[in-house]
Amino acid sequence: MGRSPCCEKNGLKKGPWTAEEDQKLIEYIQKNGYGNWRTLPKNAGLQRCGKSCRLRWTNYLRPDIKRGRFSFEEEETIIQLHSVLGNKWSAIAARLPGRTDNEIKNYWNTHIRKRLLRMGIDPVTHNPRLDLLDISSILSSSLYSQSHTNMFGVQPVVNPELLRLAASLLSSQRNQNTTTFVHQNGQENQFGSPHQVQENHLVQLQNQDHQTLIQEIPSCAPLSNYPSCVQYSSESSQLMEPNVDQLPSSFSDVNPQTCALNDWQNNLDNFIAIDNYGYHQHVSDFDFNSHLSNLSTPSSSPAHLNSNSNSTYITGSSSTEDEREISYCSNLFKYEYQEILESNAFM
DNA sequence: AACACGGCCAACCGCCTGAAT
DNA sequence: CATTCAGGCGGTTGGCCGTGT
Numbered sequence: 001m002g003r004s005p006c007c008e009k010n011g012l013k014k015g016p017w018t019a020e021e022d023q024k025l026i027e028y029i030q031k032n033g034y035g036n037w038r039t040l041p042k043n044a045g046l047q048r049c050g051k052s053c054r055l056r057w058t059n060y061l062r063p064d065i066k067r068g069r070f071s072f073e074e075e076e077t078i079i080q081l082h083s084v085l086g087n088k089w090s091a092i093a094a095r096l097p098g099r100t101d102n103e104i105k106n107y108w109n110t111h112i113r114k115r116l117l118r119m120g121i122d123p124v125t126h127n128p129r130l131d132l133l134d135i136s137s138i139l140s141s142s143l144y145s146q147s148h149t150n151m152f153g154v155q156p157v158v159n160p161e162l163l164r165l166a167a168s169l170l171s172s173q174r175n176q177n178t179t180t181f182v183h184q185n186g187q188e189n190q191f192g193s194p195h196q197v198q199e200n201h202l203v204q205l206q207n208q209d210h211q212t213l214i215q216e217i218p219s220c221a222p223l224s225n226y227p228s229c230v231q232y233s234s235e236s237s238q239l240m241e242p243n244v245d246q247l248p249s250s251f252s253d254v255n256p257q258t259c260a261l262n263d264w265q266n267n268l269d270n271f272i273a274i275d276n277y278g279y280h281q282h283v284s285d286f287d288f289n290s291h292l293s294n295l296s297t298p299s300s301s302p303a304h305l306n307s308n309s310n311s312t313y314i315t316g317s318s319s320t321e322d323e324r325e326i327s328y329c330s331n332l333f334k335y336e337y338q339e340i341l342e343s344n345a346f347m
Numbered sequence: 348a349a350c351a352c353g354g355c356c357a358a359c360c361g362c363c364t365g366a367a368t
Numbered sequence: 369c370a371t372t373c374a375g376g377c378g379g380t381t382g383g384c385c386g387t388g389t
Binding site: 014015016017051052055056059060102103106107109110111 | 354355357359360
Binding site: 015016036037038050051054058087088089090101102105 | 384
């Protein structure tokens with residue numbers, strides 16, 4: 001009934017491959033190609049099962065394998081694809097040339113997953129972690145304490161617990177498969193369920209009269225729950241739909257060591273930043289230096305916000321992890337912006 | 348120096364799918 | 369239709385290695 005396990009035979013070696021075994025496998029495949037993995041080990045003189053040979057070749061010995069650390073762009077791609085595809089590692093790997101499903105899976109589990117958890121994001125759903133919701137704390141903090149600070153080291157202007165409660169309530173509404181975004185001019189738009197690619201982004205803003213406004217901003221962004229940026233209307237003290245015409249013309253390319261912020265600097269008044277905890281702050285009020293010093297570990301040199309005649313940028317951390325974290329936050333802003341444009345949701 | 352601990356990742360395991368018989 | 373097989377996939381494991389005590 002069915003097939004028997006391929007490694008059932010006695011005498012077949014398991015465990016780490018030796019250099020000699022690798023050489024035998026490489027030489028055989030270079031000479032004969034790889035077609036029948038079951039007969040390959042015998043023909044190649046290897047005491048391994050075919051499956052072990054195939055895995056060794058596809059995950060390690062293949063000449064087109066890209067070794068070394070994942071680039072920032074690769075990491076972004078993985079997160080984006082995972083938010084759509086889930087744990088379909090092979091499908092994700094198919095879009096990352098030179099990377100194997102095994103490598104991506106390992107990298108997800110050891111790096112990205114932990115990073116998202118640290119940021120309060122559920123790595124499965126890519127939504128804010130509602131398991132952190134504590135009803136009692138919500139009830140006892142209806143007037144949110146201004147002493148809270150967020151990951152950027154600044155005081156938030158909204159209550160994150162309330163945000164999560166609102167998210168929970170809206171989540172139940174979403175089960176009806178549609179949500180409504182109220183347009184600035186009163187027109188209503190309908191959007192699909194949260195698990196569709198057209199994701200909705202919950203935005204909450206507390207105005208100067210401490211009245212809480214809750215709206216949903218569609219973003220067409222798998223990353224819409226990551227630190228993001230939408231336009232803020234100071235006239236009405238309400239969060240309005242982004243006016244695409246007033247968004248920065250471009251965001252400079254970001255590399256792990258230098259994050260150009262000049263576009264932000266020129267448009268700060270038009271934006272409100274929202275981190276993944278739901279904290280809001282005018283971009284102009286963001287204490288980037290404070291945020292960067294928080295990211296820096298004692299063993300690394302502190303990162304700095306620098307300026308020259310052309311741009312403002314982040315530099316200085318000797319820790320690769322810090323650099324990645326810095327560019328991560330910055331690049332996520334960029335993503336949100338690009339996806340707003342691409343979605344045509346507001347046009 | 349010795350030990351404990353945790354992170355990382357190559358490799359394995361079990362299951363699934365589709366093709367061949 | 370049932371069985372067998374090869375290959376693929378995702379989850380899990382075990383050992384290596386760096387770091388902290």
